[in-house]
Amino acid sequence: MMEIHPIAYFHSPFTSKFGIPRQSGVVPEVEGEIVFCKPYDNPVAVRGIENFDYVWLIWGFSGNPGSSGNSIQETAFDDGRDDTVHLSVRPPRLGGNERVGVFASRSPFRPNGLGLSCVRLKEAKKGRLVVLGADLMDGTPIYDVKPYITYADAYPGARSGFVDAAEWQPLAVVFPKELQQGFSEADIKAISGALSQDPRPHYHKDSPRIYGMPFRGKDIRFRICDNKVEITDII
Missing domain, CATH: 2.40.30.70 (YaeB-like)
Incomplete structure (x- = not known):
């Protein structure tokens, strides 16, 4: 080993x-x-x-x-069949509902x-x-x-499997000016970019709850509704 x-x-x-x-x-x-x-x-x-x-x-x-x-x-992985070996995953790009092989994905597990x-x-x-x-x-x-x-x-034009077939649209992000104080322009773009990718777990997609995203020691509070991210508070 x-x-x-x-x-x-x-x-x-x-x-x-x-x-x-x-x-x-x-x-x-x-x-x-x-x-x-x-x-x-x-x-x-x-x-x-x-x-x-x-x-x-x-x-x-x-x-x-x-x-x-x-x-x-x-x-250890959980694919519903085995407690120690995980052979398939559910990519967020496919809505978290469709399985592909672990080696046909970029899953963190x-x-x-x-x-x-x-x-x-x-x-x-x-x-x-x-x-x-x-x-x-x-x-x-x-x-x-x-x-x-x-x-x-680099291989321009190479096929990308399910990624090619599953269109991904970033979410619109509303970041109120009064909440941007203390952040650099690059940080504002980084926060907005990260949130536009919808970081919620796939099983929370219909939830109206307030989420918190840690960033540079602060908690970025936000909610998502109608394909729009609204930053509500900075803690």
Whole structure:
């Protein structure tokens, strides 16, 4: 068995899983930092990375039950048939009602709890990288960083399975000016972008309840009605 350990940890304005964009790049305004652990905090480890626009992150779903920030463990799944092995999932893109195979999805519940994200590199600093568009929670362990290479990693026109067939329309977001105080323009765009993706669990789609999304130490309170998100308060 191979044992792997974090080479870095991610710092994000999203301090819980709720509200995090479901895919990297969906909300490009979200800014975060990759902070390297010793000995990888040495500038030699990232020499030349500033010449790339995007990087791949291999990371761990540390917020899932049974996961660990220091090692990869098998995660138990519930597909209604087995308590330990989960072979199918219900993607939000399909309304949470239709199942596809776990390996035909990007569900966060993986057999080995590993995530893969492509993020835009904004800046390389000593011992850290500033990136945009990540779909990672604050404190997420990073297991590897690799540069994105266009000729090898991009396949324009490739089929995307059920994603091609299931049209996704972002929700309109109403963010009152009086509630925007204390947030930067980038943060306002990041909050609005995240909420436009409808972070509610699929089984809450008909609920008029008030939700709270943690962001930079504050609780963004909102409700959704008629395909519109209304931010009601900032706690």
